Amino acid sequence: MAAPIDFYFDFTSPYGYLATTRIDALAAKHGREVRWRPMLLGVALKATGQPPLPQIPLKGDYSRRDFERSARYHGIPYRTPTAFPVAMQAPTRAFYWLHDRDAEDAKALAKRLLQAYFVEDVNISNPSDTLAIAGGLGHDAQALQAALEDPAHKERVKQEAEAAVKRGVFGSPFVFVDDEPFWGLDRFDQIDRWLATGGF
């Protein structure tokens, strides 16, 4: 089996969320697995000198309209959260804590967190909301709470975000197929052909 695809996203990114509903099926179609790598967009924006998308004049207003229209186009449930955009340390730390135990469990937690944020308007950047959701899936909320506050784990998650930027990740979603970089849900058609043909 060929190497897994690396899939980067930030928990506050609407395009990242939309992509999480598609990436596994796209990869599976070509016999590939996917490594989910949540990152912190703030670290990437600092490296590129860019403000958050919603704050950019004209482009910010357009993007809100485009988030919703793109979700409708792809038939994915979506509403722009009330708290948006937010810094997503809590869910990102929860993901990697669980990932060290079971990668599939971590992926399932990420999906549930994203649904809470982008469909049910729960502000998962609050540690208490992330903890409640993880607890609801049967994970040890007390151990997770300790991890969310553990300096070593915080540092590890920050290093994951910095490693992503070092690799060239500047936005969400961002995909590597055998080191070929693809930015955005709107490159999934190119990823599909790349996986089918081995490059073009």
Added chain:
Amino acid sequence: MAAPIDFYFDFTSPYGYLATTRIDALAAKHGREVRWRPMLLGVALKATGQPPLPQIPLKGDYSRRDFERSARYHGIPYRTPTAFPVAMQAPTRAFYWLHDRDAEDAKALAKRLLQAYFVEDVNISNPSDTLAIAGGLGHDAQALQAALEDPAHKERVKQEAEAAVKRGVFGSPFVFVDDEPFWGLDRFDQIDRWLATGGF
């Protein structure tokens, strides 16, 4: 017949160029015509506070790769010009000068200019190169040269660019279908469905 589609692009924009090879056929499929409106990306970037795409760390490097890969994906001849990006006053002024005489001639000139820039590596930001190409198509190069230097015509072209920004145009290509805005060649699939269904 429904109202024409408004199609904005900057002559130095690779994604704009790729879109010029597709927009008329896409519109015609749905019985629509297209009004080509070249604009000046510099005016839009000033309004959004953004640097030119190639200058943004990480994103700039990615974009060069993506220009070429997207051209291959769509089967469109392309090479990143040696002089890139550049301020495209000369070809933009030439377009509107000719447009006042014949809209279809102006479109044909734009296509020839873009081919020169993005396929033959001619720096059409030089007035002499734009003039030579217009002359080669049988247009009055002497009258065009006067227009390129005419303060009133310069001002008119600047106002076209400012009107685009006022309407919300912040990048290239940018399309309005009945006031619904679409940014980027990668929204052409959404435009296709929008034209087919009247909105979604």
